[in-house]
Each structure stands twice: as structure tokens, then as C-alpha cells.
Amino acid sequence: MPRLHLGDWVDSGVDWLVNHLSWLFDAVKAVVEGMYNGINDVLTAPEPLLLAGILAVLAWWLRGLLGGVLAFAGFALIDSLDLWDRAMSTLSLVIVATVIALVISVPLGIWAARSKTVSAVVRPVLDLLQTMPSMVLLIPAILFFGMGVPAGVIATLIFALAPGVRMTELGIRQVDAELVEAAEAFGTTPRDTLLRVQLPLALPTIMAGVNQVIMLGLSMVVIAGMVGTGGLGGAVNEAIGQLDIGLGFEAGLGIVVLAIYLDRITGALGEQISPLGRRAAARARAAGDRRAWNHRPRPAVAVVGAVVLALVAGGMGVFGTSTGTAEASATDVGKGKEIKLGYIPWDEGIASTYLWKEILEQRGFDVTTTQYAAGPLYTGLATGQIDFQTDSWLPTTHAEYWKKYGKQLDDLGSWYGPTSLELTVPSYMKDVNSLEDLKNHASDLDGKIVGIEPSAGMMGLLKDKVLKEYGLENSYDVVDGSTPAMLAELKRAYAKKQPIVVTLWSPHWAYSEYDLKKLKDPKGAWGKGDGVHTLARKGFAEDNPEVGEWLRNFSMTEAQLTGLEAQIQKSGKGKEQDAVRTWLKQNPGLVDEWAPVGEGQSQAAG
């Protein structure tokens, strides 16, 4: 069989689109971002509990008293978990994605219901969109729209489009043919037949589709979090990346609350707006279901309640705006300028990223940090979505990324080195000391090497080079996973004194935590040690000369790095910046050393 170069065609197609249709993507991006920001601003303006009240009144009206109380409890729970802003960001994202998905899918569904040809064309496309692994769609989405909300919204709505189209088509097709014929027999125009007969009768099915769109959108939120949409999805991703079961559960619970709320509300809304649903509800009421917890206020009462709460909320928003005044001082270099940091959840990456977040904030910059997988991180840097990242292992480990994106990046130099990559075993495995010894222990180890993220450079190096050098490629499988999963596996095996071999690197806190042994590499297959480099987007150093200067001059000793890593490890997840502050207090003077603001610097700043 000749090799079909489908992948190459897709590649060049995507490149062509990026080069020639960027105006279109920018327009789409502007619309999506505008919608998202608008909705998010509205949702985050009022006090959390007030908005929770408004949402609860909505639930009360649509679902009854019990629904209202539960909705309030659910949102109060989200607030008490400190996830309010993230939840509102997720809610905004889902709302934007749902609205756009419906704007596209309902007309498409109607069209498909009226034309067999359209239906036949649309169906396989929907299958493709729905079943294509979402990660595959995410990277092009980044290339087209950049990291962040628009890419997340587009990926989400593409995924969520299918049920909207299908249920609309199904709903219209299953309207009794005799009713449609009756409408025609009385001279109804096709448009009126659609509006007066088909759509009203298809509405329950269409609303079920809307509901599915929202649910799929919510389920996609976590994956979209990988492209830096933030919100609960971002929280879940961070938690997974750092093996933080607690935070993951909390964020997951937030998603569940949102999901249940949206599900019940859209379900009830479907009943409210569809004539058939209203009819059924009226019959149920006539049947005498008048218990207190099913009490529902009349629409007017509900509207008044929501408006009063909204007015209060608006008032609070007006009077409660934070009055943080930027103080002009010698250390305020940034004057609120925004800098975006990206990082891979590796320990030295977390440590150095939060260190720089703290330093830059002390210097008056407004810093956001977002966690990514390695691939999206480099894509984001290359497209200018991220300003800089501090955790690039060059020249060896991240060589592939450098090869691909190097031209679009600035290397601000190494701040730590040399590093080393290695396979590591617990020291209780007495007879395994070198990579050569692994050959005879394949059965003890089940033929498994516990690896990290498959996108990590060292994984490629291990699979393509190291295993071959030592003739291990047939006896061992490298298990793809994640750094936290690898560390968890190491911890588990270590506690039971089971044999295990993992991919690890120095510096790493695991070496101080456990009694481990780096396997010797007599053939030098891993190559020379890397330096940990800071990479910035092209032009960042020119735009921010001081920061560029600081980063170029930045370096850390092993003691400093491991000390900081240990502090972060001790403080726990979610408190990285506090740990940095504590550590900086213990090591005074470092901020001024790394980010000096003296005579020379202020001239540069001027």
C-alpha cells in the first residue's frame, strides 16, 4: 500500500488557513471574547451570594421551592470552596459556547430536517466532530485562535454541536406528518408551517438537545482547561497535574453543581416555553400536586424578586468596586502592565514560575500564571499568547520543540545547570546499578518503565535512543503517563518495597524524599546535561527591557532551587506563592539581586 500523506495535507491545510484566513479567525475570536467578557463581567459583578440568590429565584420559579433552596445551597458551596470566580468563568464559557452552538445547530438541524441531501452531508461531519478525540482539535484551535477562552469555546462548541443539530432534526422529523399535511391543506406557507406547527411541536426534543449541548459543553470544559481557559476546568487540570486529590474533587464538585443546575433549569425551561409542556404542567397542577416544596411563584413575582436582587447586586457592584490605587514608587517598574507566564507542572517549573510571579508583582506587574502541557505551552509561546516560561531544558530534552518553534522564540539564557536525565530505581534494588543491569531484571519489573508525559522531551529520548543503546527495546515498555502519576507510582512501590524503575531527573525533590539510586549510563546515551532555560516570545525582551535584563541575568544554585521546591512541597498545592513569600523572607535580598531597580535600571526604564 502506498502511504497516504493525509497528515501532511492536514498540516499544510492548517498552515494555509493560519496564513490566509487569520482575519477571519481574529474576527471570530473578537466576537467570542467579547461575549465571554461581557457575560463574565455580569456574573462576577455582584456579590457571590447575591448572584446565588438570583440563580436560586430562577430555580424557584422554574422548579419549585426545593429546587430554589438546593440551587442556593449548591452555589453557596461553590463560594465557600473559594471557587466562585472560576465557576463563573466556566459558566460564562459554557453559556457562550452553548449560545453559539445553538445559533449554528438549530438552523442546521432545521435545514437537515427539510432536505435529505443536507441531512446526508451533515451527518458524517457531525460524527467526525463528535468522535474525533478532542485533543486533536485543540491544537489547531490554539493555532487559529491562540491560547485561552476563544480556543476553549471553539473546541467546546464543536464538540457540543452534534446533539443540537441531531435533536433539532429529529424533533422536526417526528412531528406527525398528518399535522404538517393539515397545515399545508389550509394553505400555510412552508415558513409558517415551520414556525406555527413544526417548531412548537418539536420544541421538547429541541430543548433536550439544548440540554445535551450544555452537558457536553460542561464535560468539555475540563479538556478546554488545557488550553488555558482557566475556570473550573483549569482548576481540575492543575489539580490533576499536581496530583492534588482534594482540589481536584472540589473543582470537580463545582462542575457537578453547575451541571445539575443547568440541566434542571434547561429541562424546566423547556417545559415552560413549549406549549405542550405548559399543557402537561397545567394538567399536573389540576391533578392537585400542591405541596409546599413544589410551590412556585408566579412569573411576575419571580421577575420582581430577581430584579430586586439584581438591583441590590448592581448597587453593591457600584459601591463595592475595589479601590486599589497604584502607588508610584521606585519599585513600580511595571505600572500594572500585564505579563503572562506559562508553566509545565514540573517542580522546578512551578518553583521558578511562582518565584517570578512574586518578583514581578513586587515590581508592579500584573502577572497571570497558567499551567499547560508541554506542546500547548510551546505553541502558546510561539504565537505570542504567553510572554515567557522558565522551564525549557536545552539543548537536549526539549530539542524537538526548539527545532520546531525556535525561530519564533527568544532564549533568555540558562538559569540553572547542568541537569541530568536518568532512569532511577529505589536503592533497595541491590543488583540494579546501571542501565546495563536492567536487561536481566525485565521480569522483576514486569517489563515496565514508568514514564512521564509522552510529550516530554526525555520520553522521546528514552524511547528512541536510550533503550536501543542498551538493547532494552524488546524487553521493556515505557508507560506513558504524567509526572504526578509517576511519582505516585514510585511512592506506592517504595512503601511496599516493590521493584520499580522510573524516569527521573536532577534536580528533583524526590531524591531527598526517598532513598533512590540513579542508574549509571556508561554509554552516555542520555547525552550531556541540559541547562534550564528561560524562553520568551519573540520581542518580549524588547517590549520589557528591564524584565528581559532580569531574566537574562537570573540564576539559581542547587541549594536555592531545592530549598524553594521543598518549601512549596511543604506548603501544599494552591499556596505556591505563599511558599515563595515565606522562602524569600528566609532568604532576604534575593528580590533586589534578581530584579534590581537602581540608577542604571531606572534609566533603562525611562
Add this chain to the structure above:
Amino acid sequence: MSARLEAQHLYKVFGRRPDEAVDRLRAGADREELRADGTTAAVIDASFTVEPGEIFVVMGLSGSGKSTLLRMLNGLLEPTAGTVSFDGQDLTALSDRELREVRAKKISMVFQHFALFPHRSVLENAAYGLAVQGVPRAERERRAGEALALCGLDGWAKSWPDELSGGMQQRVGLARALATDADLLLMDESFSALDPLIRRDMQDQLLQLQRTLKKTIVFITHDLNEAMRLGDRIAVMRDGRIVQTGSAEDILLRPATDYVASFIQDVDRSRVLTAGALMDTSVTADAPLCACETATSETPFVELCAISARLSHRVSVVDRANRVIGVIPRQRLVGFLGDETADPAPCDNPDGKATTHA
């Protein structure tokens, strides 16, 4: 004013290359040949005329093409060949928009399964046709209310279709069709889904309404009894063709084909036949000779038997001017009931009396 409906050489063929199929049918190909090619000839060369104020029944079994025929009369289906003219207008030549106009104002339809809109109240259903025409709310509700009253649904206007029994739902369907004041009413097996008793009620009601409204009605049914009860004239369809058109009595007394003959075997003749069909027209007079009870040509068979039983001689059939237009001897009544048209055979005991043993 009512108007005349005329269908000329209507063909409807479903499937590939319908025009070619029509040519083949005209050249004498039969339905089965076409079916082998994957085309279905639903209606073949149907022609008929419906006079104003007449109930014209199209009768046939399922698959005979009667529903397709009906849908060509208001343009829901476009004939493959042939023309339909109504009220002097050739419907097959109209644009979609003009056709919709005609359907909205001049032709209305009553469906087998009622086809009421479940999301509209009874009143809104009855007013639907008027709403489509853009009649203002107050007026259309008034007219819909009148139509409902006409169909015996006073007081049900605010109810919902699913709260009504089948018979009442079909009354709403009928009211919806009457509300637009259309001249032509197309009724597609409209009473077939109802219980027998209710069906009878509805038939009676339709006949009663028709007496005052004088609509032109095309009624589709598979039930010959219903056809005979309702139809001024009946067209019997088989395999897409109209095999016989005529009055109930024509069909019953002079079936054109074996198919029609086999069809009418089960018909309860006593319900269909009237004095006009039974009488011996060789006897006429300017007035009856006696003051005894007489019949008219519409007097049904059962009543005729009752009259005959009360009289000692033949029943005279008179017209409106009380002229005798025929007579019915008792012999004829018994003969028609037994499907025996021959004269009585002579008997060897002329008295014809059974001997009684004292």
C-alpha cells in the same frame, strides 16, 4: 356559491421517470409491470365530475390510490399528468402561492386521524384556517365559534384536543374545515378511526349539515356501507383506476365488474335501496286510486316493507305532485332481499296454500 370540481385523466406516479411511466400506462402497460421497475402508479387515468352541492364518495381498499387522488384535488400532490379544475380554475396550472391561496379560502380538508394541533385549544384549532388567511382575531374567533356550534361543540372552545373523545375531536376537525367557508370539503376517511356507533352519528350529522350548507364534498372511504349512506354518487377504485362511477343503486344493482360485484356482496341492501330503485315503472297514473299510504322514490327499503305489510295491495310510489310514478308489489320486495329478480314460477296447486290437518 358552490362550484363544480372536475378531474380529467389524472395520473400520479411515484418513483423514477414518472412521465415515461405515464406514457407506458397510456400505451396499456399495467401496474405490476411498472412496479417491477420500482415505480408505483398510484392513480391511473382518473376522470370524474363533482356537481355543486353533491357528496361524491371515492371508495376503495387501502392501496387503491384513493387518498392520493384526494390530495391531487387540492394540490397537496401534483398530478403527474391530467388536470383538476375547480370553480373554473385549473389548479394544476397554479403557482405554489396561488395554490395556497385556493387551499386557504376555497378548499378545506378533514383528516382520518383528525390532525388537530395538540398545542392549540379547540377554538384555536377551529380558527386555524382563518388565522392562516390573516383574519383578525376577534372575527376569526367568532367564526370559529359558529363553526363549533354548528358541529355541536358549544362550550368546548376552551378545552384542549386531548381532553375530547375521538368523535368530538373529529367534530373539531370538521368545524376547522367549515370555519373557512370553503366551498369544497375533502374528507379523507374522516370517520374510519371512530367507533361504529359514533361513526353513524357523525354520518348523520354530516348529512344533516349538508342539507343546510350544500357544500361540495369529496369523501374518501373504504367502507361501502358508509359510501352508500353518504354518497350521492360513488366512484369505486381498484389498483389506481376508477372502475365504476354511479349512484349507490347503480353500483348495487348494476355492478360494472366482478370486482365491484364481489365488493357489494356484504352490503346490507335493505339500508341502501329505496323505492325509486325497486319500483315497477311500467305502471303510472296521475294520482293514486285509493287513499292508502304511499311511498316516495326516496323511501328506504325497510320503511317500504313496513308500508307494504300494512297494505293489502301494491305500494304506490308518488312524486311531489302526488303522481304515481311506479308501483312495488310485495313480490319485488322479497325478491330484492333474496337477490332474486326472476318472476315467480307457476305452481301445480294454483291456490298455493298448504293443506292443514284439522
